[in-house]
Amino acid sequence: MTMAVGHSALQIRSSGASSTLELAIDGIVSPSAISEIEIALIGVPGLMSARLNLTTHRLSTEWVHPNFNPAPIFPILERLGYLAVPFTSNSAEAEENAQTKWLLRCLAVAGFAALNVMLLSVSVWSGNITDITPETRDFFHWLSALIALPAAGFAGQPFFLNAIRAVRAGEMTMDVPISVGILLALGMSVAETAIHAEHVYFDSALMLLFFLLAGRVLDHAMRLKTRALASNLAALRASTALRLGSDGTSTEVSPDTLVPGDFLLARAGDRIAADGTVIEGSSYVDESFVTGETAVRPINVGEKVFAGMLNGTGVLRISVATTGASTLLAEIERLIDNTVTAKSRYVQIADRIARLYAPIVHVAAAITAMGWILSGASVHDALIIAIAVLIITCPCALALAAPTVQVVVAGASFKQGILMRSGDVIERMAEVDTIVFDKTGTLTLPEPVPLNAAEIPAELLSIASRLAETSHHPLARSIRELAPKHLGPLEALHEASEEAGHGVRASINGVEARLGSPEFCNMIMPQGSDSASIIGVRYGTQSAVIRIGQKMRCDAAETISTLMKLGFRILILSGDHENAVRPVAHTLGISDWQAGMKPADKLIALDALKQKGHKILMVGDGLNDAPALAAASVSLSPATGADVTQAVADAVFLGNRLAAVKIILNLCRSGRAIMRENFAIALIYNLIAIPLAVAGQVTPLIAAAAMSGSSILVTANALRARNGKGRQ
Amino acid sequence: MTVLIYLVPIALGLGFMGLLAFLWSLRSGQYDDLEGAAYRILTDEDLKEPKE
Numbered sequence: 154m155t156m157a158v159g160h161s162a163l164q165i166r167s168s169g170a171s172s173t174l175e176l177a178i179d180g181i182v183s184p185s186a187i188s189e190i191e192i193a194l195i196g197v198p199g200l201m202s203a204r205l206n207l208t209t210h211r212l213s214t215e216w217v218h219p220n221f222n223p224a225p226i227f228p229i230l231e232r233l234g235y236l237a238v239p240f241t242s243n244s245a246e247a248e249e250n251a252q253t254k255w256l257l258r259c260l261a262v263a264g265f266a267a268l269n270v271m272l273l274s275v276s277v278w279s280g281n282i283t284d285i286t287p288e289t290r291d292f293f294h295w296l297s298a299l300i301a302l303p304a305a306g307f308a309g310q311p312f313f314l315n316a317i318r319a320v321r322a323g324e325m326t327m328d329v330p331i332s333v334g335i336l337l338a339l340g341m342s343v344a345e346t347a348i349h350a351e352h353v354y355f356d357s358a359l360m361l362l363f364f365l366l367a368g369r370v371l372d373h374a375m376r377l378k379t380r381a382l383a384s385n386l387a388a389l390r391a392s393t394a395l396r397l398g399s400d401g402t403s404t405e406v407s408p409d410t411l412v413p414g415d416f417l418l419a420r421a422g423d424r425i426a427a428d429g430t431v432i433e434g435s436s437y438v439d440e441s442f443v444t445g446e447t448a449v450r451p452i453n454v455g456e457k458v459f460a461g462m463l464n465g466t467g468v469l470r471i472s473v474a475t476t477g478a479s480t481l482l483a484e485i486e487r488l489i490d491n492t493v494t495a496k497s498r499y500v501q502i503a504d505r506i507a508r509l510y511a512p513i514v515h516v517a518a519a520i521t522a523m524g525w526i527l528s529g530a531s532v533h534d535a536l537i538i539a540i541a542v543l544i545i546t547c548p549c550a551l552a553l554a555a556p557t558v559q560v561v562v563a564g565a566s567f568k569q570g571i572l573m574r575s576g577d578v579i580e581r582m583a584e585v586d587t588i589v590f591d592k593t594g595t596l597t598l599p600e601p602v603p604l605n606a607a608e609i610p611a612e613l614l615s616i617a618s619r620l621a622e623t624s625h626h627p628l629a630r631s632i633r634e635l636a637p638k639h640l641g642p643l644e645a646l647h648e649a650s651e652e653a654g655h656g657v658r659a660s661i662n663g664v665e666a667r668l669g670s671p672e673f674c675n676m677i678m679p680q681g682s683d684s685a686s687i688i689g690v691r692y693g694t695q696s697a698v699i700r701i702g703q704k705m706r707c708d709a710a711e712t713i714s715t716l717m718k719l720g721f722r723i724l725i726l727s728g729d730h731e732n733a734v735r736p737v738a739h740t741l742g743i744s745d746w747q748a749g750m751k752p753a754d755k756l757i758a759l760d761a762l763k764q765k766g767h768k769i770l771m772v773g774d775g776l777n778d779a780p781a782l783a784a785a786s787v788s789l790s791p792a793t794g795a796d797v798t799q800a801v802a803d804a805v806f807l808g809n810r811l812a813a814v815k816i817i818l819n820l821c822r823s824g825r826a827i828m829r830e831n832f833a834i835a836l837i838y839n840l841i842a843i844p845l846a847v848a849g850q851v852t853p854l855i856a857a858a859a860m861s862g863s864s865i866l867v868t869a870n871a872l873r874a875r876n877g878k879g880r881q
Numbered sequence: 882m883t884v885l886i887y888l889v890p891i892a893l894g895l896g897f898m899g900l901l902a903f904l905w906s907l908r909s910g911q912y913d914d915l916e917g918a919a920y921r922i923l924t925d926e927d928l929k930e931p932k933e
Contacts, residue, residue, distance in 0.1 A: 184920035207917030257907055265900040269893060289885070296889065
C-alpha cells in the first residue's frame, strides 16, 4: 500500500519547546493496538512520546528536536497493518469537546455540593425528630446555603443559559421549568432559613442539578465519540490534488486549497479533486460516485469533469472551474440548502411534553396557592406549599427519560458499526414507514469486484493480484484483493511496466506475465452479455478472463425481504440506466423503482411521498443522493459515501453489510418504545407526588426520596434498550 | 456541640480536596480515553524509556 498523503502537508502544531502531530489511525480492531503501536514507536530516534487514544482511534506524537522528521512513523505503522493519516481536529469537534468538559466540571461541582448538603440535611432530619437545637439547625441551614448557592450558580449554568435563550425565542423547552424549579427551591430555602424554619430544600435543588447534568454529560460523551470517529473517516478518505505550477512542476496539495484558474494533473486511477474542464489528454472516467451511473465514459479535451469522478487510464490536465455557481457540487449544495429539512421542523418528544407540561404544573402551583389562601391558610404557608409543588414536579426523571435511552441506543448501534449523529435520530428513525434506496454503492458494493474469481486457477489469481499492485488502473484495486491466502508469499516481480491503455507486464521466474485488456494478453475478446468489464491475465501458456462489475451487497436480498416482511414500503431511486437498475430491482423483489433520476428528480419523488404522509428513510452514498438525504425525514449513508453525502446523513454505517439498515431500525424502534415507557414512569411519579404536594404533605425528605427514586428507575429502564426488539 | 466548629470545616475541606482532585484529573486529560485506560493497566511495557 502506498502512502496516501504528502508529507509537505503535515499538520504539525508547535507549542513551546515541543511539537505534536495528531494522526487518525485506521485498522484498530483490538486493544492490543495500544502496546503494539506505542512499543514500535519507542524505537524511532527523537520521538519523545506516542500515545494512542483507543476511544477516538487517534495517535498523538510529540517531539522536541526542531529538525525531527515524523515521516518514518508512517512506514512503521504500515508494517503493523495500520493506516495513519495526519489529522487536525475541526472547530466543531473542539467546541463540543470543550462543552463536554464544562458539563463534567458542572457535574463534579453539583455532586460535591449535593453530597455535602445531603450530609447536613440528614443530620437536620434526624435531629428534627430527636433533640436538635434551633441554633444548630440554623447553623446547618446557613452552611447548606453557603455551599448550595455558589454551587448551583456554577453548575446550573447549562440550564439557566438555555432557558434564557428559549424564553427570548418564545419557545418552551425542558430547561425552563427546570430553571424555575431550581431557582424557586433555592430562593424559598434562603427565605425559610432567615425565619428559622424547619424545612429547607437546598438538597433537592442540588440533587436535581446532579441528575440532570449526568443525563447531559452522557449525551455529550456519546456524540463526541461518534463525531471523532466520523471525522477520522473523513481524514482517512481525504485525497490530495496535484497542482501544476507555471513551470510545469506538480505539487501535492489539499483539494481545499485549490482556487478557480488553477491547473490540475489527474493521473490514471486518481479521483478528480475539483470540478473543471479538461485542457489536455483523453481518458475514461467512472462517474458512478457522482451520478450513480455505473458506466465508464470516454472524456476528451474541452469536456467538463466533476470532483469525485475516477480517472481511468489516461493522464488529464484540468483547468479548475472559474464560476463556482455552475459546478455540480454547487448545484448539489444549492439543492440541499433549498430543502426545508424534515429535521428542522421535527420537535423532539421531550420538548413536546415540555410544552404541555410546564404550563400545567405552573397553573397547578398557582391554583394550590389560591386554594390554601381561600381555605384560610396564611399567605406564607400557601406560598411554601405552592413552591413545594413546583419543586416536586421539577422534571428530573422527565429530563432523563430521553437522553439515557439515546446514549444506550447510540452505544449499541455503535457496537454494530453504525454512527448516529444526534440523539433525535432515534425518534425520527422509529417513525419511518418507507425506505428509499439508491442503487450504486448502496444496494451494490461501493467498488466493482471480480465476479468470477472462483472459476480462475489460484496460481493465475495470485499472479493477477501481484501484477495489479503495480497498476494505477481503477479496476486494478479490486484485483489486488484476489490473492488466495493459502499460497503464502508471492514470487518477486521483475521488470514490471505499465502500458497506458493496455495493461501491465512483468516477468516472474523468467516467464512473462501480463494483466490487461484481452488483446494485450493475446486472447480473444469473449462475448459479454452484461455491463461487466473484461480483464485478461496471462502467465506463459495459461490464461484466464476476469469479469469485473457491480456486485450486490452479500446480504442485500435477505435484508430487503426482512424489511418487506416488517411492513416497510421499499423503493429504489437510482441515477443509473434502466438496464442496470431493472435486474437489481428484480433480484431483490422490489417493484417500485425508478432509473435515470437526477438529484432534483429524487427530491420531487420524495416530496410526492411526503405529501402522502409517508415518513421516509433515505439510504444513499453518491454525491447525487445528498439532496435527497437532506430532504428525507431521516437518512443513512455507508461510510464509503461522498463527503457531502455523509455530512448530511443522520447516521453512517461501516462495513459491507446492508443489514445495518435493519439493525438501526430495530434499535431505534425499541429505543422509542422504552423512551415512552420512561415518560410514563415519570408521569406516574408526578401523579403520585402532585396530590401529596398540593395537600401540603411533602417534606424535603419525601422530595429527595421521590426524586432520586424516579431518576434511578428511569435510568435503569433505559439500559434495556441495548438489545433492541428480540436478539439479532 | 462546639466540636462542630472544627469538624464541619474538616469535612468540607476533605470533600473540597476531592473536588479539586477531580477537576485536576479532568484538566490533565485523564478522561479523554476511557476505553484505552481499561487496557493500559494490563500491560507492563511502560517501563522502557524512549531513546533520546
